[in-house]
Amino acid sequence: MRQRLIVTGAVVTALTLTVPASAADAGPSxxxxxxxDSYYPDYxxxxxDASHYDLRLKYQPKTDELTGTATVLAKATQDLSRFNLDFALDVQEVRVGxxxxxxxxxxxxxxxxTPAEPIADGEQFSVVVRYKDVPSEVEVDGFTSWQRTPDGAVAANEPESAWWWFPSNDHPSDKATYDVSVAVxxxxxxISNGDIxxxxxxxxxxxxxxxxSDKPQATYLATLAVGKFDVTKGRTDSGIPVINAYSRELGAEDGSARASIERTAEITDWLQSVFGxxxxxxxxxYVPASDAHxxxxxxxxxxxxxTRFKEGTDVSVVVHELAHQWYGDSVSVAKWRDIWLNEGFASYASWLWSEKEDEGTAQExxxxxxxxxxxxxxxWTVAPADPGAKNQFHDAVYDRGALALQALRNKIGDKPFFKILKGWPAQHEGGNARVEDFEKYAEKVSGKKLGALFDTxxxxxxxxxxxxxxATSRAGKGKSAPPESWEEIQAVHGAHRHH
Structure with missing residues (x-):
């Protein structure tokens, strides 16, 4: 990882007979x-703070040429002489205000x-960036998050993908709303986020x-796909519009992909009974013909x-990614070290689905x-609460992270456990949170001291x-089955609804 010098502005000390000059006297910086972020210092x-991205794009699949005009609406949090955007494509023009x-x-x-004039602290301002490039020819540190496909391209990756299709403040802590208009x-x-x-x-x-997308969205969660897609539309039982898309180039994986993802409506309604x-x-x-794993x-x-569907249907991955809509998307990490709040909970959701489907309890x-x-x-050497940048997506973050939730469930019981799962995303909806925030919340709801459990x-x-x-658990000395049925859990915690 490249290290960048973080410049916070000059500190001016005036030697006078009265008092030293304040930092404000230094002027815009x-x-x-x-x-x-300790994991990615230059992200x-x-x-x-960005508040809205308006992206007007034109993409030619045959040549992979992307032309764009991005308008970023933002608010200064200091007196600014200049500022940075994260972007890797060739820029033609930039305007500020x-x-x-x-x-x-x-x-x-x-x-x-560098704007024509400094921007005052608290001032709302706009940035227009015009650009044109071939994203597949642009690499950063030897890699690209832009995936070419037989029928187009896809921008989807974590923790970075925006650099290859729009300029941004590329960190989950600065969420914004989006308008994405694409000519093909x-x-x-x-295909992109939100509503057509x-x-x-x-x-x-x-x-x-x-x-x-009219709700706050982290930059890495913004996506763009262009291809020859079949699009299906429907609604969940609770009234949420469903838009799915499948490349016509999927071949043998087409059936298993559709059989998995067409259960999105059913899974979303069920997840509302668990997460609110x-x-x-x-x-x-959506499933492009990207060969991504x-x-x-x-x-x-x-x-x-x-390739997720080469061996047949994979409903578990659909449960996992939809669970992230609460844990990771609506409530996003404050720093990348907080990744357990995303992956541990999404992984546990797939265990709960297995339990609900009578295919093995979460305990089993x-x-x-x-x-x-x-x-x-x-x-066991990877600590999910702070795994390090190299281990951010290690299996331990997912599976040991899910084990931590089962340990919490065993410790406090089902009623407070499911109250926590539903209450946490409601309390932090649209925002960001830390692992430590969740620990305090779990203690508050359960009424138990849980520091030792989380540390372990x-x-x-x-x-x-x-x-x-x-093996000890299976021998009968621990819990091998949930103490409540799913019907009882849903009755206790209320029916889902859509707003």
């Missing part, structure tokens, strides 16, 4: 070229912008689709690599995971010794 930027601004690339993904050749379709606002001709041989009201205005998923919880419209799955990793396994399962670099897991 540059915003930091990083958000202060995101300081000095402003309608006036031409100086812009230059100062790193692999840093665009330094007739016969192709564009309009579809109309855009000149000879082109069609433009406008998408809107669905936090967005639409839901769905991963899936990603891109907000309202998860991305699924088609936990026993299998616990036994499958001996004490000397590297798995989230911070200790050793296999926990707990009779409630593994």
């Amino acid at each position: 540059p915003g930091a070229p990083g958000a202060g 995101g930027n300081g000095g402003y 309608g006036r031409k601004a100086e812009a230059k690339a100062t790193g692999a993904h840093e665009l330094e912008v 050749p007739k016969g192709y379709k564009s 606002v309009s579809e109309e001709p855009a000149g000879k041989g082109w069609v433009r689709t406008a998408w809107r 009201t669905y936090p967005f205005s639409s839901v769905g998923g 991963f899936a990603l919880e891109t907000q309202t419209r998860p991305f699924y690599g088609n 799955i936990a026993d299998e995971v616990y036994d499958s990793h001996p004490a000397d396994d590297e798995f 399962w989230l911070r200790t670099s050793a296999k926990p010794t707990d009779p409630a897991f593994g």
